[in-house]
Amino acid sequence: MAASAMNQETPETTTKPGEDIDYNLFLDCVHCGLCTSACPTFVETANENDSPRGRIYLMRAVTDGRLDLSPGVRRHLELCLDCRACETACPSGVQYGKLIEPFRISMAQTEGQSKTDDWFHRWILFRIFPYPDRLRKALGPARVAQRLGLDRLIETTGLIRLLPKQLQQMIRMLPPPVPDEGVLPEFLPAVGTRRATVALFTGCIGDVMFRHANWATARVLQQNGCDVHVPRDQTCCGAIHFHAGSEQPAREMADQNxxxxxxxxxxxxxxxxxxxGSMLKDYGHHWTDGGQAARAELASKMKDVNEFLDELGLIKPQGEIRLVATYHDACHLAHAQNVQEAPRNLLAQIPGLEIRNLPESELCCGAAGSYNLTEPEMASRLAKRKMRNIISTKAQAVITSNAGCILQIAKEARAEGHKLGVFHPMELLDCSYRGTDLPDN
Ligand code: SF4
Ligand code: SF4
Incomplete structure (x- = not known):
């Protein structure tokens, strides 16, 4: 990791909110309101200022100088999950992500009460989460507490409420430990005839909490005739910093990748x-300096594993998995990357697996990157709503393609006392190819 990336946790440059946004992007919105029912925060609060249309109006008014960036205005913009469900719903092609993301960066850079200028962002989100070695060490005491049952003790005795809200959330989110298969090798050869040569992006939190999913992904790719390379010098995609308005470290991470x-x-x-995946695919338009072309080239080669395998043509797995499951659309796959059918197509090929339709599948579960740590109240409302929908399907398990959704849904299931498996699609495919049982989780 470049040292400079670690030392620039707070933004340096100052841009007036909205001034670096292509004004035509605001004008794409014709205020029809067809996006509002797809917006999780509007669905929960019924406040127009918490809808896509309302937020676009607020951002444009601040950009025009007709409205001050008051704490109230900030609040409506900060409450946005950046889930981009509004983009999928909008018939006018409004590119909402290209509005809210740069607007938030400049909000974080302007004087005033930015929610990203606090100890949690500075010391935990920016300095620990993006670095797998630091995160692994930081989680050490929590893992010991889990093994001793102390996590349940502080929850049942109420002691957990003495901790800051973000730490309470982190403790509740931490999944039970799974067997660690170790670091992925730099190269895993294709099984059978080689059909493609790919590189695997392993992530930061993914490398610590979802290494089993990375192994499953690599094995499924091998089974589908892929030589898999795992470059050692890769780093966090930068999304943690970028979405919190700290764009210089994010850019340095992009360049390292x-x-x-x-x-x-x-x-x-x-x-x-x-x-x-959504962040990596957006590398080409986040920054317009001399590195833009190289970042755009990397972005153009990025594929979500579901999307890639569906396009390549999945080699049908043979192992039966007797399970009734439902599929939750991760926002940054369904809305930001427009990948909805691919995971369903892959899962449909697993013998024995029944997938039931999930009501409001495309509505955010409240995870949204680090949103569930920084906006715990709204995140919790959305998690409970998601769980009600899941339970209504009577499924034994939920399948979803995003680490944050897996943590969020599993946490809610534990909190409500539901026995519910939560898996990545690659875990099911891997078990089917290998003829093994699904892990407990
Ligand atoms: S974002 Fe799209 S759907 Fe929503 S109000 Fe604007 S034009 Fe209509
Ligand atoms: S990104 Fe999500 S939360 Fe934000 S306005 Fe769009 S639909 Fe609503």
Missing amino acids: VAAFPLDKFDAVINNVAGC
């Missing part, structure tokens, strides 16, 4: 976490 993936060697660069 550009250097880590020699694109002439690979047919595609594969990721298996929707939030990272």
